[in-house]
Amino acid sequence: MTTTTRAAATPTRTAPPRAGSRPFGLARHSLALAGRSLIKTLRTPEQLLDVTLQPIIFVLIFVYLLGGAISGSQHAYLEFLLPAIMVQTVLFASIATGVSLNTDIEKGVFDRFRSLPIARSAPLVGSVVGDLVRFVVSIVVLFAFGYALGFRIGTDVLSTLAACLLTIAFAFAVSWIGVLLGVVMRSPSAVQGTAFLVLFPLTFGTNMMVPTDTLPGWLQWWVGVNPVADVMSATRGLVVGGPVAGPVTRSLLWTVGLIAVFAPLAVRAYRRRA
Amino acid sequence: MVGAMSYAFEAEGLVKRFGTTTALAGIDLAARRGTVLGVLGPNGAGKTTAVRILATLLRPDAGRATVGGRDVVRDAAEVRRLIGLTGQYASVDEDLTGTQNLTLIGRLLDLGRRDAKARAAELLAWFDLTDAAGRPAKTYSGGMRRRLDLAASLVGRPEVIYLDEPTTGLDPAKREEMWGVVRSLVDDGSTVLLTTQYLDEADALADEISVIDHGRVIAHGSPAELKRIAGSQTIVVRPTETERIGDVADILRASTGAEPELPRPGLLTVPVEGDATFTSVVRRLDDAGIGVVELALRLPSLDEVFFTLTGHGAEEPTEVAAA
Numbered sequence: 001m002t003t004t005t006r007a008a009a010t011p012t013r014t015a016p017p018r019a020g021s022r023p024f025g026l027a028r029h030s031l032a033l034a035g036r037s038l039i040k041t042l043r044t045p046e047q048l049l050d051v052t053l054q055p056i057i058f059v060l061i062f063v064y065l066l067g068g069a070i071s072g073s074q075h076a077y078l079e080f081l082l083p084a085i086m087v088q089t090v091l092f093a094s095i096a097t098g099v100s101l102n103t104d105i106e107k108g109v110f111d112r113f114r115s116l117p118i119a120r121s122a123p124l125v126g127s128v129v130g131d132l133v134r135f136v137v138s139i140v141v142l143f144a145f146g147y148a149l150g151f152r153i154g155t156d157v158l159s160t161l162a163a164c165l166l167t168i169a170f171a172f173a174v175s176w177i178g179v180l181l182g183v184v185m186r187s188p189s190a191v192q193g194t195a196f197l198v199l200f201p202l203t204f205g206t207n208m209m210v211p212t213d214t215l216p217g218w219l220q221w222w223v224g225v226n227p228v229a230d231v232m233s234a235t236r237g238l239v240v241g242g243p244v245a246g247p248v249t250r251s252l253l254w255t256v257g258l259i260a261v262f263a264p265l266a267v268r269a270y271r272r273r274a
Numbered sequence: 275m276v277g278a279m280s281y282a283f284e285a286e287g288l289v290k291r292f293g294t295t296t297a298l299a300g301i302d303l304a305a306r307r308g309t310v311l312g313v314l315g316p317n318g319a320g321k322t323t324a325v326r327i328l329a330t331l332l333r334p335d336a337g338r339a340t341v342g343g344r345d346v347v348r349d350a351a352e353v354r355r356l357i358g359l360t361g362q363y364a365s366v367d368e369d370l371t372g373t374q375n376l377t378l379i380g381r382l383l384d385l386g387r388r389d390a391k392a393r394a395a396e397l398l399a400w401f402d403l404t405d406a407a408g409r410p411a412k413t414y415s416g417g418m419r420r421r422l423d424l425a426a427s428l429v430g431r432p433e434v435i436y437l438d439e440p441t442t443g444l445d446p447a448k449r450e451e452m453w454g455v456v457r458s459l460v461d462d463g464s465t466v467l468l469t470t471q472y473l474d475e476a477d478a479l480a481d482e483i484s485v486i487d488h489g490r491v492i493a494h495g496s497p498a499e500l501k502r503i504a505g506s507q508t509i510v511v512r513p514t515e516t517e518r519i520g521d522v523a524d525i526l527r528a529s530t531g532a533e534p535e536l537p538r539p540g541l542l543t544v545p546v547e548g549d550a551t552f553t554s555v556v557r558r559l560d561d562a563g564i565g566v567v568e569l570a571l572r573l574p575s576l577d578e579v580f581f582t583l584t585g586h587g588a589e590e591p592t593e594v595a596a597a
Binding site: 025028029032033035036039040043044107108109111112113114115116117118122 | 354355358366374382430
C-alpha cells in the first residue's frame with residue numbers, strides 16, 4: 001500500500017454535486033438511519049430477548065398468579081388482559097430507543113451524523129422508527145403465546161390489526177419521551193431508570209388488570225386522565241369487543257399530542273447538546 | 275497577501291468557553307485551497323474545540339469562521355456539504371460492517387443505493403479494507419478503524435477535510451501510511467486541517483503551522499520558519515566502531531563549526547542550522563569510510579518548541595470539555 005498506488009486510485013473530483021435538496025430528505029435519511037438500527041438489532045439478536053420473554057412472563061404472572069383471584073376464571077381473565085398486556089410490553093420495549101440513543105451519542109457516532117448535511121432530527125426519527133422491529137416481535141410473541149393458552153380474538157383480524165397499529169403508533173409517541181431523556185441525560189442506565197419510573201404509573205395505573213370501578217376514587221381519577229388507559233381500552237375494544245370510538249379517538253389525540261410536544265423538545269435538546 | 279476567496283477556511287477571533295474554562299481565547303486559523311494547515315499543540319490546547327467549531331458541531335461564543343466563504347453558524351447546512359470530519363476517536367459504527375458503515379454515509383449524502391455501494395467499495399479498496407469489508411467494525415484493529423473512519427469522512431468527496439489527531443496511538447508504520455493518505459488527498463485538491471501533537475508530523479505534512487496553547491495561537495509560519503523560531507535541529511551520529519568517535523567529532527566540528535556533545539558513550543550530537551550541513555556530514559563520513567549505526571537529523575520536540583515559545587513545557591494540559 002504505497003502512496004503512488006493510492007494516488008493512482010484516488011477517486012477524482014468529477015462526480016456530480018450532491019443533490020441534498022432533493023425532496024423528502026428527512027424521510028429518506030431517517031429511513032436510512034432506521035435501517036442502521038435494524039442492522040444493529042439483527043446482528044445482536046439477544047437485544048430482542050427482553051421483548052420476547054417479557055410478554056410471556058407478564059402473561060404467566062398475571063393470568064396464573066393473580067387471574068384466579070381477580071376474575072375467578074383464568075381463561076376469562078386472559079381475554080380481558082391480553083390486549084392491555086400488548087400495550088404494556090410495547091411501551092416497555094420503547095424504552096430501549098432512548099437508552100441506545102444515549103449510548104450512540106456518547107460514542108461519537110453521532111458527531112459524524114451531525115457533520116453531514118442532513119436534518120438534525122433525522123438521527124432521532126431514525127432511532128424511533130428503527131425500534132419498530134422490537135414492537136412487532138413482542139406483539140407476535142404475545143399473540144402466539146396467548147393463542148397457545150387458549151386466547152381467541154373476539155372481533156376480526158382487521159380490527160386486531162388496527163389495535164396493533166394503534167399500539168405501535170402510541171409507542172412511537174412515547175418513544176419521544178425516551179429520546180428526550182436519552183439526549184438530556186448523562187448515562188444509559190440513568191435513562192433506563194427514569195424511563196421505568198415514568199412507565200410504571202402509566203402502565204399499571206390503568207384498567208389493565210382490574211375494571212376501573214373497583215379502584216379507590218383518586219386512582220379512578222388517575223385512570224381517567226391516563227392516556228395509557230385509553231389505549232388499553234381501545235385495544236381491548238378492537239381485539240375482544242366493546243366500546244371503541246371514544247377510546248380510539250382519545251388514543252389518537254394523545255399520540256399526536258405527545259409527538260407534537262416531545263419531538264420538538266427532543267430535537268431542540270439534541271441541537272443544544274452539540 | 276492573498277485574497278480572501280482563496281482561503282478554503284478561515285477563522286477569526288474564535289472564543290469558546292465551557293463553564294469557567296476558556297477553551298479558545300480568540301484564535302485565528304486559515305488555510306489556502308489545496309494546502310495543509312497543521313495545528314500543533316498539547317492536549318487541552320483547544321485543537322479539538324477549534325475543529326468542532328469549523329465542523330459546525332459547536333457554536334463559537336465570539337468570533338466567526340467560514341468554510342468556502344460560508345459562515346459555519348448561519349450557513350451550517352451549506353458548510354456541511356463541503357467538509358469531512360475524522361475525529362480523534364474513530365467514530366465508526368462498531369456493529370455495522372465496513373461496507374454498511376460507508377453505504378450508510380453515502381445514503382445520507384443522497385447517493386443512490388447503487389452509487390453508495392460503488393463508492394463504499396472504491397474507498398474500501400483504496401484503504402486496503404476490501405478483505406474486511408463484510409466484517410463488523412468491532413473486529414477491526416485500531417489502524418483499520420482509523421482508516422474506515424477516514425474513509426467515511428471522504429464518501430462525499432469533501433473539499434475541506436478535518437483530521438483531528440489522525441495518528442495519535444498508531445504505531446510508526448501505520449503513521450507513515452496515514453501520512454501517505456493525507457498527501458494524496460492534497461494531491462487530489464483537498465484542503466486539510468490537521469491537528470497533531472507531533473512537530474515531525476506537522477513538519478512532514480503541513481504547508482503552514484499554527485502553534486496553539488491555552489486557546490491562543492502563539493506562533494504561525496511555514497515549518498522552516500517555525501523551526502528557525504523553535505531553535506536548531508540536531509544531528510545525531512552513532513558510529514559502528516566506537517573507537518572512531520574522535521574522527522566523527524572532527525567531521526562534525528568541521529561541518530558545523532559547533533562543538534559536538536557526547537550525551538551517551540558512542541553517540542555524538544551537534545546542533546545545526548539548515549539541511550545542507552547534514553548532507554555534507556553524510557558525505558564526509560562516507561569519504562572517511564566511517565560506518566554508522568544511527569545517523570539522523572532530529573527536529574526539536576514539541577516540548578522544546580513550546581519551551582522556546584512560552585517558557586514552559588507542553589506537558590501542562592488544561593482541562594477542556596471536548597463535548
